[in-house]
Amino acid sequence: MRTTDVARESGYSAQQVRDLERLGVIPPAVRSDNGYRSYAPLHVCALRAYRGLAEAVGPVEARRLLAELRTATVTEAASAVDEVHARLARERAEVLRAQRALQGIRAEEDGRDDDFMTITQLAEALGVRSSTLRFWEEEGLVRPERVTTLRARRYGPAAIRAARVVVALRAGGYGIPAVREVMGALDGLDGLEDARRILRGRLDRIAARSVALLRAGADLAAVVTAADATRAAPGSPQ
Known part of the structure; x- marks a missing residue:
């Protein structure tokens, strides 16, 4: 997916997509030989999840939480999201x-x-x-x-x-x-x-804020399960 494709699917502008990638909200895009970014559907999920989290807990906390979810186990990620619900x-x-x-x-x-x-x-x-x-x-x-x-x-x-x-x-x-x-x-x-x-x-x-968090649920689940699948892939660090 191109930057404009991700922007259209996520509801952000192309510049916002690049900025959020720079801030670590989404994983780095794959770069082609000519320097163009190439994104996957998971980047769209991460961006939509960020929007819901930002409405629920604020942008700074949302960035921190998304970075945590991308490296956490399913159990750890579920606990982190449950804590947001508990806080509300x-x-x-x-x-x-x-x-x-x-x-x-x-x-x-x-x-x-x-x-x-x-x-x-x-x-x-x-x-x-x-x-x-x-x-x-x-x-x-x-x-x-x-x-x-x-x-x-x-x-x-x-x-x-x-x-x-x-x-x-x-x-x-x-x-x-x-x-x-x-x-x-x-x-x-x-x-x-x-x-x-x-x-x-x-x-x-x-x-x-609670509704925004609920709305982000499916996208958060996609981010978490993708991270877990990457960890379970042969040759990936455990």
Whole structure:
């Protein structure tokens, strides 16, 4: 197959095919005496597998994983692909846990008096360190009151609610900048719904990554079995 043939079958441009070969995503093409590349159908499978992997785990990780699969045994390759599925499942579980935490916030608030908590009490209630609450304060995520001449922190209902949302979002895999964006919306009436909407969006993205990985399955299997057949061929290194 020529470069243009591989590009047409894989959905990449001819230059992208050459670039991905240079990056090691696909095995080197056979070169004729005049320097022209000659590819095999397996190169198409590797390129399509790369597209699905890149959507699932990102291009850098996809390149590393494909290089590993081309030299791994079937057992090793299956384990590596299973780990990608497991990673996506863990991310999904984190977001679902965050959703459940958000659902419980309103119920807890409805039964709460206008009491206050110290930083130690709130840290214990949330299962985090006091230093974590101080860091969130520095980042503008949770704003306690300062009372007494010692400037001790006191967390009222609004601050307690904000801290619970931060815990939920962090459990859902969100970094500080993304959490800060959500917390900025919590001052409005729809703040909790905004947080839920962001978590739903993350679930949708995880689902899309899972589907991309499933779509790449047959091509990944072709890459793995071809590598295993090459190893089993007479005269090949074991």
